[in-house]
Amino acid sequence: MQKELAPSYLKDLKVYQAGKPIDEVARERGLTNISKLASNENPLGPSPYAIREMTRGLWDLHRYPDMHAYSLKSKLAEIYNLKLENIILGNGSEGIMAYIARAFLQPNDEVLTCDNTFIGFYILARSVGAKLKTVSLTEDYRFDVKALAKNITDKTKVVYIANPNNPTGTYITKDEFDFLMEHIPSHVLVILDEAYFEFAVQQEDYPDSMDYRYDNVLTLRTFSKAYGLSGIRVGYGFGHEELIAYLTKVKLPFEPNLIGQLGSVGALEDRPHLERTLKNNTKRYGEIIEYLESKNFKPIKSITNFVTFKTGSREASDYLFDQLLNHGVIIRPLKANEMPDFVRVSIGTKDEMRHFYKAMDEVLPEYDKKFGRV
Ligand SMILES: Cc1ncc(COP(=O)(O)O)c(C=O)c1O
Known part of the structure; x- marks a missing residue:
């Protein structure tokens, strides 16, 4: 019966796999000291301003949130010099991707992107029956703008670019972005996913999409x-007001929720917390690259808060993931991203990274006997 209820394209759709939760590892492996380096979260936690705002909101939880999210939108409009009509909010940026799929994609519409990018997007596009057309990343694991440009046809409706890309941490430069936009017709919608923007914008040749403002870019x-x-699931999107108006039509009225709206305003007001986050990330990034290279791994150069490196095989990745779990360190194997011979490690606090290095030091002698290096 369910088979007939659901459209055929849902039949083989795989469910998103998140990083392994801390509680699950504690339960399964009987551990208490666990470092989760699997989901590219901020290891310093939320801003105290955000916590203050969210705590204040607890007393109003019997009320529906402001469906126009006036305070949060106003704050974003002020920071980015936009009108409220240019802003959409949702349950995480994935929530907004879901609105995009609902508003603009129909079965058999063609969506163009690269292999080895954010799985959440593939799933959402497939969930409405869109046809995914993908091109390979470049040899240095970056979005291949030439291949994308070559593969745009009359049928292409949406192009999805994760900049920087997850799970590789790489980016397309200003020149590459210019090249791509020259080749994308104005009726094609470009989704520019900048989930790691705050880390990336420190690079001089990183194209901050807010400096361009194309009508067909979200x-x-x-x-x-x-x-x-x-944990509070808030994402935001900027785009032409006509695009935003369509997304607003399909949006669930009370997303993001009350606590999400308040916490996000608090976070935007706490610049020092963001600075601390970036500082920790830069320092720890230098250290993990040095560590991995000293062990003869070849990490992919990343401008984000995670690092991906090659193990050489699915078995090696699975082994490393499993053995590190025994030591209380959760990393991310990348089978689901079709990079089974790589693993990804999010950048944590100083202590969490020490935990990772210590666990690696203990696991690597046996790992080396089994797999060596590629
Ligand atoms: C490239 C990219 N886009 C979007 C998301 C989803 O983020 P959100 O929590 O805002 O839904 C992620 C999360 O890992 C991501 O890596």
Whole structure:
């Protein structure tokens, strides 16, 4: 019966796999000291301003949230010099991707992107029956703008670019973005997913989409990463008011929820917390690269809060993931991203990274006997 209820394209759709939760590892492995380096979260936690605002909101939980999210939108409009009509909010940036799929995609519409990018997007596009057309990443694991440009046809409706990309941490430069936009017709919608914007914008040749403002580009950002608020699920999108008006039609009225709206305003007001986050990330990034290279791994150069490196095989990745779990360290194997011979490690606090290095030091002698290096 269910088979007939659901459209055929849902039959083989795989459910999103998140990073392994801390409680699950504690339960399964009988551990108490666990470092989760699997979901690119902010290891410093939420801003105290955000906590203050959210705590205040607890007393109003019997009320529906402001469906126009006036305070949060006004704050974003002020920071980015936009009108409220240019802003959409949702349950995480994935929530907004779901609105995009609902508003603009129909079965058999063609969506163009690269292999080895954010799985959440593939799932959402497939969930409405869209046809995914993908091109390979470049040899240095970056979105291949030439291949994308070559593969745009009359049928292409949406192009999805994660900049920087997850799970590789790489980015397309200003020149590459210019090249791509020259080749994308204005009726094609470009989703520019900038979930790691705050980390990336420190690079001089990183194209901040807010400096361009094309009518056919929707920028997606999030409070889940640098702002340390993954748990309250708030994402935001910027775009032309006509695009935003369509998204608003399909949006669930009370997303994001009351606590999400308040916490996000608090986070935006706490610049020092963001600075601390970026500082920790830069320092720890240098250290993990040094560590991995000293062990003869070849990490992919990343401008985000995570690092991906090659193990050489699915078995090696699974082994490393499993053995590190025994030591209380959760990393991310990348089978679901079709990079089974790689693993991804999110950047944590100094202590969490020490935990990772110590666990690696203990696991690597046996790992080396089994797999060596590629
Ligand atoms: C590239 C990219 N886009 C979007 C998301 C989803 O973020 P959110 O928590 O805002 O839904 C992630 C999360 O990992 C991501 O890596």
